[in-house]
Amino acid sequence: MVDFGIPIGAGIAFGLGALGTGIAQSRIGAAGAGTIAEKPEMFGLMIILVAIPETLVILGFVVASMIMIMLV
Amino acid sequence: MLQKMLKIQVLGPKKDLHNVLDVLYAKGTVHIEDASAPSSPGEVTLKRMTADQVGDINVAYSKIGGILLTLPKTKIDEKIVAHTYANLKAMSHDNLLIHVNSVIDDLEVATKTLAKEKSDLELSLINLGRYEKIIDKIRPLETSMPKLEGFEVTVLLIQKEFKDVIDIIRDALAEITKRQFELLSAELDETTIAAVTIFNKRFSDQVHSYFFNQNVNEVRLPPEYLGKSFNEIFSLIEERKISSMKEIARLDAELEKISSKWYTELNALHRILGERAEELSIFSKIGQTEYTFMLAGWIPKKSLKETRDALKEGFGGRVIVNEPALTPEEMAEAPTFYDNPRIVKPFEFLMCVVSPAKSTEYDPSPLMAIFLPLFFGIMVGDIGYGLIITAFALIMKWKFSDRDWLQHLMNVLILGAIWAIIFGWLYGEFLGDLGEHMGWIEPKTFFGVTWNRMEAIVPFLILSFAIGVFHVFLGLVLGIVNAWTEMSCKRHVDKAKKHICEKSGMIIVITGLILVILGIGLALPSTIVTTGAALIIVAIPLIFYGGGAFGTFEIMSTVTNILSYSRIMAIGMASVILAVVANKLGGMMEVALVGLIIAALLHTLNLILAMFSPFLHSLRLHLVEFDSKFYQGGGKMYKPFKKENGGKST
Amino acid sequence: MEQINPTRMELIKKNAQIKLAEQGRDLLREKMDALIQEFFNVMESVSQSRSELEKLSDVAQHALLIAEAIDDPVTLKSASFATRRGITLDIKGKNVMGVPVPIIEKKRFVKSLFERGYSILGVSGRIDEAAEKYEAELDLIITLAETETSLRRLGSEIQMTRRRVNALEQVLIPELKRQAKYIEITIDERDREDLYRLKKVKKIIERKKRETINT
Amino acid sequence: MEYAYVNARIKAMKSRLLDRSFLEQLINKPDIDSLIAELEKTTYREELDKAGVLYSGIHRIEVAIRKDLVKTFRTVLNLIRGGETESYLTLILNRWDVQNIKTILRGKKIQENPSEILDCLIPAGELDEAALTELVKQPDVKAVIDLLATWGIIYSRPLTLNFREFSETGDLLVLEYALDTFYYQDALSRLKSGESDDARILKNILVTEIDINNIKTVLRSIRDRIDIEEAKRYFVKGSPDFDMERLTSIMKAGTIDGALKHLEHTPYQFITTIPQEYIVAEKISAFEKELERYLVKKAVSLFIGDPLSIAIPIAYIWAKYTEVTNIRVIARCKIIEVPEKELREALISV
Structure with missing residues (x-):
């Protein structure tokens, strides 16, 4: 029997991380758009702020790959 | 490195002021500050210098600005503007003023009347809409009314809770008009009832004075609509609306005409007047007494001597350069002068995107110049990509040679690409696994690990964390250094002490944590674990003293910061996997050409991602994880009084 | 002088006139003294009110400027619309030594909160205070108008009385005295003439008597 | 209602409000023209330019800041178009x-x-x-x-x-x-x-405003010796803490001092600390200043409230209003040469 648990676990780890990042980025993106509309000079900072929640998806990715590699 | 700045005061007799300014201007070393603002209470406030022409220039400047605002924007040809600008610039001050005033005379009245007419029409349009709404609502009532000559129609609005009033009105009207009237009512909306009455004009005064004192409102319409039927009024309003809009269009066209003729010139004028006003404003920063002037400013330590010599040469002992003793608080006010080697310049730019450093803190840009491209290289790590990125950056630099920010960004990319090539060699990657496939290169082996990114995931992760620990510790150490410098400033001593405690505590805690984890994870001798635990216990009071309860939360966030460096591995791996997928998909295709195209497309996509994502994330690692440990920012930039800044004296 | 009848009757009349005139003069003198006294009294209060007015108007002005600075001049102007109305004054008269002086019957202009005609919810206390100070100033101005008019009236009355005294003293009384003198002299003269004539007649009678005796 | 975007914009607009040090600079300007020149460097430039065509001096500043206020409020309102939030915001405007x-x-x-x-x-x-x-x-x-x-x-x-x-x-x-x-x-x-957070935030501010208005009415009525029944007609209903009964009982104290005693242990306790000379002189504007300051501070401090709520626009509106007032005070004091100390006192700092 093929063990589906591991890929599913990895999928959840990655998927939820991505989802979280998406939610956070959508808000930050909206706020960033608002800020840039008023202060275009903030563009650089906004890009970085938008990138901050990407930690989540990256950690998700790390965990997913560790699950796949270590448990397979 | 940041240059050490010194505050200077230049004092001299007033008659030399212009020449002194010329000398300073030629030197271009002094960042002039407002000398007339008292720097501490109780100090004598010096009167401000005023240049005579400032008023005229400012008036003209704002008038031109006002005219520009009323005119519709027209596309301007930058070349012609530059040409006009150059012509104007050549004019003498007085001639320029005469010219400007003649332009203002030509345009001001015309544009103002047009704009006024237009806004009047726009206002009346809005009101027409308001009237139209109510007329549209009561229109249906009219059809059921008899049309009689010599009779007057009045519409009443009654709030629903007073609807009984209708009966009272009916009775009263019957009495006044001797039953020669008609009254109809209908609901207008949720809160209002409309009642239409029609009665002989003879009774008009009596009826109206009766209404005056009732809790009802008469519908008010502009006088020109009196005595007309509602349908008529409705169509009249429609007509008015259309004609008003036509009129507005006509006015717009006229403004457009003026604009097309003048916009370029006005733009150039506005620009040059703005510059002149800015130039003259330098005078308002100079303090004066009856016979002397005082100019205050900051100067980099290294250029103090040459400036002093230049002044001495020109004016002998008449002009004095004074260095007031500064408290550390005042030193903190100094402007920031990044003075780094050329290779670091792009990173200064990146720092300024966020917030320029304060002159007293450690300038992170040289460190950034080392680590940012390094991180970028570790993440991209592909000879092929590195080469392509370099080529791309060079092309961009050549194409947009006039955009400063792009130049800076591309320089950063090139530096990163160089590291990418180096790491690509280490990983044995050329366009993913293509290089290895073709047998050109292969992953190197160090420390018993073959650095093939597809396989050596765990070593990579550990490497990332190690980089994280090192980088965060470096940040903490710099934080301690900064706090140490701050100690000289009395006001901040307490705060600085706490910072030092907190940061050193943090280093100890993290070290302890690492020892514990390593000890348990690798089953090392128990002494290591106990040492780690002891370190943690020792450090916690330190942190608690330095940062309070929140300080202990900081431990968590520092740990997360270190974990966050795992993105170095993660992004790198994502990039290499995509590259490998591109090669595999390409190779799977039956037709070589299709395979090639598919591979090329995927590689391009990966390349775009590779330029953007690793760059952004290494920047982020610096600004968020690294800088937060020591960097405050909020400095003001050093802007010496010289030509680029338009600071020419007149 | 021709019209004067140098009769004894006339003399008595003149003497009576002289006495009357002198009495009148003395009376007027007294009145003048009293007026001058009153004048100085009023003057003191006027100069006091004047300096008070100056002070008050400074304070009022300051309050207004502060209100304008904080509450925006347009709010102030809007509030002023609500309070703008004419002032009606009832003026009555009073006699001081026969001088009619005005008495201004007035309500106090300092109004209370709800009398100014605006709702206090949109109008700040600063505006209220400025209004109040100006109302007080108006009060004072009206009082000042009253006393200053009195002062002016008293002054002109004093001047007129002085002129009258002077007229009595330097014109009328000497004239009357001269007339009385003239009558007196004329009567005396006539008396002497009469005496002489009587003596002459007596001589003639005696001579005639002697002649008749002699003849 | 997408607050993330709107509030980010408003916060960016807020960051362009003039800070304390800039106001200091304005205070230090020697005359009205240099004040205008300084203001020309700010967001007021456009309106100053427009007003400069018709007016000069203090009137130019006043017309410009008034226009700018209107324009700013319109901008905020336009950002928030649609839905409940708009109706809440118009309620303030x-x-x-x-x-x-x-x-x-x-x-x-x-x-x-x-x-x-x-x-x-x-x-x-x-x-x-x-x-x-x-x-x-x-x-x-x-x-x-x-x-x-x-x-x-x-x-x-x-x-x-x-x-x-x-x-x-x-x-x-x-x-x-x-x-x-x-x-x-x-x-x-x-x-x-509405039972939303937005409604709660707004109601809180509104009730504070009603309270402050009522306290002012009470103090002014006591000062002018107005009959309680008469004054009662001018109280505004709607505050849970200071209802008619409580206000009447404060009114009954009959003196300013007595009324202030009633305010101890309320949020408005701060006005009991006003210098005695003002209490004796019954100088209402001194109390009023403190009360207004309290309201402004409360409203402006909403900036640190829920960043995804109406708190931000409300705080901005108040902050902008305060800024305009401050500029006007500084400009007016320039032309009447008020001593700097008094000027600073008149400013509403937030």
Whole structure:
């Protein structure tokens, strides 16, 4: 029997991380758009702020790959 | 490195002021500050210098600005503007003023009347809409009314809770008009009832004075609509609306005409007047007494001597350069002068995107110049990509040679690409696994690990964390250094002490944590674990003293910061996997050409991602994880009084 | 002088006139003294009110400027619309030594909160205070108008009385005295003439008597 | 309602408000022209340029900052178009409508020249410049009310209701007071329906405002020895803490000192610490200043409240309003040469 648990676990780890990042980025993106509309000079900072929640998806990715590699 | 700045005061007799300014201007070393603002209470406030022409220039400047605002924007040809600008610039001050005033005379009245007419029409349009709404609502009532000559129609609005009033009105009207009237009512909306009455004009005064004192409102319409039927009024309003809009269009066209003729010139004028006003404003920063002037400013330590010599040469002992003793608080006010080697310049730019450093803190840009491209290289790590990125950056630099920010960004990319090539060699990657496939290169082996990114995931992760620990510790150490410098400033001593405690505590805690984890994870001798635990216990009071309860939360966030460096591995791996997928998909295709195209497309996509994502994330690692440990920012930039800044004296 | 009848009757009349005139003069003198006294009294209060007015108007002005600075001049102007109305004054008269002086019957202009005609919810206390100070100033101005008019009236009355005294003293009384003198002299003269004539007649009678005796 | 975008924009706008050190710079300017020159470097530049065509000196500044205020409020309102939030925000901006209608009624009552009246209006509320121009054109007070009714503007209701009393007594206070109370009652009833955070935030501010108004009325009435029954008519209902009963009992204290005692252990305790000389002199404006400052601080401190709520726009509106007031104070004091100390006292710092 093929063990589906591991890929599913990895999928959840990655998927939820991505989802979280998406939610956070959508808000930050909206706020960033608002800020840039008023202060275009903030563009650089906004890009970085938008990138901050990407930690989540990256950690998700790390965990997913560790699950796949270590448990397979 | 940041240059050490010194505050200077230049004092001299007033008659030399212009020449002194010329000398300073030629030197271009002094960042002039407002000398007339008292720097501490109780100090004598010096009167401000005023240049005579400032008023005229400012008036003209704002008038031109006002005219520009009323005119519709027209596309301007930058070349012609530059040409006009150059012509104007050549004019003498007085001639320029005469010219400007003649332009203002030509345009001001015309544009103002047009704009006024237009806004009047726009206002009346809005009101027409308001009237139209109510007329549209009561229109249906009219059809059921008899049309009689010599009779007057009045519409009443009654709030629903007073609807009984209708009966009272009916009775009263019957009495006044001797039953020669008609009254109809209908609901207008949720809160209002409309009642239409029609009665002989003879009774008009009596009826109206009766209404005056009732809790009802008469519908008010502009006088020109009196005595007309509602349908008529409705169509009249429609007509008015259309004609008003036509009129507005006509006015717009006229403004457009003026604009097309003048916009370029006005733009150039506005620009040059703005510059002149800015130039003259330098005078308002100079303090004066009856016979002397005082100019205050900051100067980099290294250029103090040459400036002093230049002044001495020109004016002998008449002009004095004074260095007031500064408290550390005042030193903190100094402007920031990044003075780094050329290779670091792009990173200064990146720092300024966020917030320029304060002159007293450690300038992170040289460190950034080392680590940012390094991180970028570790993440991209592909000879092929590195080469392509370099080529791309060079092309961009050549194409947009006039955009400063792009130049800076591309320089950063090139530096990163160089590291990418180096790491690509280490990983044995050329366009993913293509290089290895073709047998050109292969992953190197160090420390018993073959650095093939597809396989050596765990070593990579550990490497990332190690980089994280090192980088965060470096940040903490710099934080301690900064706090140490701050100690000289009395006001901040307490705060600085706490910072030092907190940061050193943090280093100890993290070290302890690492020892514990390593000890348990690798089953090392128990002494290591106990040492780690002891370190943690020792450090916690330190942190608690330095940062309070929140300080202990900081431990968590520092740990997360270190974990966050795992993105170095993660992004790198994502990039290499995509590259490998591109090669595999390409190779799977039956037709070589299709395979090639598919591979090329995927590689391009990966390349775009590779330029953007690793760059952004290494920047982020610096600004968020690294800088937060020591960097405050909020400095003001050093802007010496010289030509680029338009600071020419007149 | 021709019209004067140098009769004894006339003399008595003149003497009576002289006495009357002198009495009148003395009376007027007294009145003048009293007026001058009153004048100085009023003057003191006027100069006091004047300096008070100056002070008050400074304070009022300051309050207004502060209100304008904080509450925006347009709010102030809007509030002023609500309070703008004419002032009606009832003026009555009073006699001081026969001088009619005005008495201004007035309500106090300092109004209370709800009398100014605006709702206090949109109008700040600063505006209220400025209004109040100006109302007080108006009060004072009206009082000042009253006393200053009195002062002016008293002054002109004093001047007129002085002129009258002077007229009595330097014109009328000497004239009357001269007339009385003239009558007196004329009567005396006539008396002497009469005496002489009587003596002459007596001589003639005696001579005639002697002649008749002699003849 | 997407607050993330809107509030980010408003926060960015907020960061462009003039900070304390800039105001210091303005204070240090020697005269009105250099003050204008300094202001030209800020967001006021556009309006200053426009106003500069017609006015100069202090009037130029005043017209410009007034226009800028209106423009800014319109910008905020346009950002928030649609839905509940807009209706909440207009509720705050409606106070300008009330003020404008009052001014028009006052002007009409004394038959003031329409252009004079128009000069006193600040079209920052829902009644725009067009509506105000048309209202000012009406011949008399009744016509103004009728026109409001014709256009279906709610303020015609309290005015119509009280018109008869006005026409009998000729006392405009009747109409003005009706308008004021209507504003607060209408606002509170509009908030009652919503149980959202936004409604709560707004209600909190509004109730504070009502309290402060009532405390001011009480103090002013005590000072002018107004009869309790008379003064009671001018209290605004709607505050849970300071209801009619409590206000009456404060009123009964009869002296300012006594009234202040009643305010101990309330949020308004701070005014009991006012220097004794002001209490003795019954200088209401001194109390008023503190109360206003409290309200402004409370409103502006909403900036640190929930970043995804109406708190941010509300705080911004107040902050902007304060800024405009401060600029005006500084400019006015420039021309009358008030000592700097007094000037600083008059400023509302936040």
